[in-house]
Amino acid sequence: MRTALVIGTGLIGTSAAIALTGRGVRVYLSDEDPGRARTAAALGAGTDETPQSPVDLAVVAVPPAHVARTLADAQAKGLARGYLDVASVKGGPRRELEAAGFDLTSYIGTHPMAGSERSGPLAATADLFEGRPWVLSPTSVTDTEVLNLALELVALCRAVPVVMDADAHDRAVALVSHTPQLVSSMVAARLEGADEAAVRLCGQGIRDVTRIAASDPALWVDILSANPGPVADVLAELAGDLQETVEALRSLQAADEDKRRSGVAGIEDVLRRGNAGRVRVPGKHGAAPAVYEVVTVLISDSPGELARVFADAGSAGINIEDVRIEHATGQQAGRVELVVVPQAAPTLTAALHERGWALRQ
Numbered sequence: 001m002r003t004a005l006v007i008g009t010g011l012i013g014t015s016a017a018i019a020l021t022g023r024g025v026r027v028y029l030s031d032e033d034p035g036r037a038r039t040a041a042a043l044g045a046g047t048d049e050t051p052q053s054p055v056d057l058a059v060v061a062v063p064p065a066h067v068a069r070t071l072a073d074a075q076a077k078g079l080a081r082g083y084l085d086v087a088s089v090k091g092g093p094r095r096e097l098e099a100a101g102f103d104l105t106s107y108i109g110t111h112p113m114a115g116s117e118r119s120g121p122l123a124a125t126a127d128l129f130e131g132r133p134w135v136l137s138p139t140s141v142t143d144t145e146v147l148n149l150a151l152e153l154v155a156l157c158r159a160v161p162v163v164m165d166a167d168a169h170d171r172a173v174a175l176v177s178h179t180p181q182l183v184s185s186m187v188a189a190r191l192e193g194a195d196e197a198a199v200r201l202c203g204q205g206i207r208d209v210t211r212i213a214a215s216d217p218a219l220w221v222d223i224l225s226a227n228p229g230p231v232a233d234v235l236a237e238l239a240g241d242l243q244e245t246v247e248a249l250r251s252l253q254a255a256d257e258d259k260r261r262s263g264v265a266g267i268e269d270v271l272r273r274g275n276a277g278r279v280r281v282p283g284k285h286g287a288a289p290a291v292y293e294v295v296t297v298l299i300s301d302s303p304g305e306l307a308r309v310f311a312d313a314g315s316a317g318i319n320i321e322d323v324r325i326e327h328a329t330g331q332q333a334g335r336v337e338l339v340v341v342p343q344a345a346p347t348l349t350a351a352l353h354e355r356g357w358a359l360r361q
């Protein structure tokens with residue numbers, strides 16, 4: 001990739017732009033607020049001049065509700081060869097684009113799993129995405145060239161590509177990102193009217209739990225409005241846990257010994273389940289399960305081939321944790337290494353074999 005256009009120079013757009021510029025890509029910056037594009041340029045993210053010819057990749061980093069319109073506008077103007085967005089939800093914007101008749105061959109939906117409670121270009125950092133998962137959700141018609149540009153962006157930002165179906169992504173982030181945001185906000189909200197004497201005692205525990213409660217409400221209303229069902233499902237399960245925990249605590253106050261014992265068991269259960277969930281959270285910078293397996297597929301060098309492999313893996317219910325592509329020089333073919341968790345490898349191998357893909361050791 002030689003040139004890129006970042007539309008929306010806030011936290012995410014400017015962070016990606018700084019990383020790309022630092023690795024030799026000529027980056028153009030634009031924002032509906034020109035002052036923000038100027039600030040990003042001053043931070044070394046690129047130039048706020050207008051590109052004179054189409055760039056290789058347009059990176060749309062605006063709030064989810066503006067994504068489809070911004071992409072459609074950029075495509076209508078022919079600003080780039082490939083287009084992607086980085087919004088925190090993938091299904092809704094995709095459907096909006098489909099409904100608007102957007103050409104999905106030059107588009108891929110993406111979502112870097114890194115960010116901050118802070119917004120705007122001044123919160124940007126060059127290493128924001130390092131070692132973090134970056135979800136890629138190609139459409140069934142995304143061109144291989146566009147997919148490769150997205151993979152290059154992820155590599156230049158030193159992130160780890162994870163290929164996922166858009167709706168599966170939205171259900172996953174409801175659990176690991178969107179519900180935690182609401183829970184953090186709700187815990188912090190208890191402090192609003194609390195006595196100063198209590199607030200003065202805040203220690204590290206509540207700081208950890210409430211960091212993201214400082215996030216921008218406008219952005220999060222936008223994110224949650226685009227993923228309400230899956231978030232409500234997770235929150236309803238959490239409400240069940242809350243109700244049981246309240247009952248367990250009330251039992252602890254009872255005079256009856258059996259009731260107190262059941263209260264202790266209830267509290268212990270929720271704390272132990274918490275321990276079990278916590279150990280599943282990957283280490284800092286996305287340290288993943290230690291061992292992966294590789295399924296290697298031979299693909300022809302023609303438009304849409306890579307997207308087709310990803311779509312076939314997606315319909316077999318497989319998440320691709322990482323991807324490596326080796327282009328055989330002088331041949332119209334390439335080897336694609338799909339990196340998956342070990343238990344997924346046999347299913348993926350069988351599914352790709354069944355769909356006629358040539359697999360290699």
Ligand SMILES: NC(=O)c1ccc[n+]([C@@H]2O[C@H](COP(=O)([O-])OP(=O)(O)OC[C@H]3O[C@@H](n4cnc5c(N)ncnc54)[C@H](O)[C@@H]3O)[C@@H](O)[C@H]2O)c1
Binds near residue numbers: 031036113
């Ligand atoms: N904040 C996070 O932690 C995080 C992480 C991953 C992905 N995302 C996603 O990245 C995107 C950007 O989020 P952010 O945190 O950088 O927000 P931000 O508020 O820091 O930046 C958004 C920028 O987009 C600009 N903008 C808004 N509408 C525009 C339009 N129509 N055309 C051009 N510019 C426009 C705003 O002026 C602002 O500068 C969102 O879709 C968000 O869901 C956010």
Ligand SMILES: O=C(O)C(=O)C[C@]1(C(=O)O)C=C[C@@H](O)C=C1
Binds near residue numbers: 116177
């Ligand atoms: O670290 C943080 O501040 C974040 O909350 C980042 C976070 C997340 O939940 O992981 C928030 C929203 C995004 O869409 C992606 C990343």
